[in-house]
Amino acid sequence: MIFILLFTLSMKPILQGKNIELTVAINDFVASKIKVLERLTKRFDQGAIEARVEVGKPSKHHRSGFVFYAEINLKLPGKMLRAEVSHLDLNFAISEAFKEMERQIKKYKEKLINF
Numbered sequence: 101m102i103f104i105l106l107f108t109l110s111m112k113p114i115l116q117g118k119n120i121e122l123t124v125a126i127n128d129f130v131a132s133k134i135k136v137l138e139r140l141t142k143r144f145d146q147g148a149i150e151a152r153v154e155v156g157k158p159s160k161h162h163r164s165g166f167v168f169y170a171e172i173n174l175k176l177p178g179k180m181l182r183a184e185v186s187h188l189d190l191n192f193a194i195s196e197a198f199k200e201m202e203r204q205i206k207k208y209k210e211k212l213i214n215f
Contacts, residue, residue: 112147112149113150113152113153114150115127115130115153115154115155116152116153116154116155116156117155118155118157119157120168126190129194130155133194133195134151134153137151140202140206141176141205144176144177148175148176148177149174149175149177150174151172151173152173152174153170153171153172153194154170154172155168155169155170156168158186168187168188168193169185169186169187170185170196171184172200176205181201181204181205183197183198183200185197185200
């Protein structure tokens with residue numbers, strides 16, 4: 101079961117849940133993290149940026165180990181950035197995936213400036 105929710109921000113973020121039910125708390129948490137990415141990508145054309153966030157479990161029968169994952173695919177003009185994190189806690193996985201995405205955006209922006 102996959103749910104797709106669109107946020108009303110200037111970039112086009114899409115949130116998908118896989119093998120879990122998306123709650124309001126998850127939506128709010130991801131929306132707060134998306135705002136940070138929006139701030140970091142202000143210099144790019146906001147209409148051309150698309151952020152796909154997928155959270156969930158790899159399968160319904162998965163019960164031990166790194167049960168939850170968060171995956172972010174960010175399309176920037178001329179570049180595709182991707183971050184994926186698996187963890188025991190869904191919120192931690194989401195936070196770490198967004199931290200990795202922030203790091204990649206900063207690295208990409210430095211590369212553009214130095215080029």
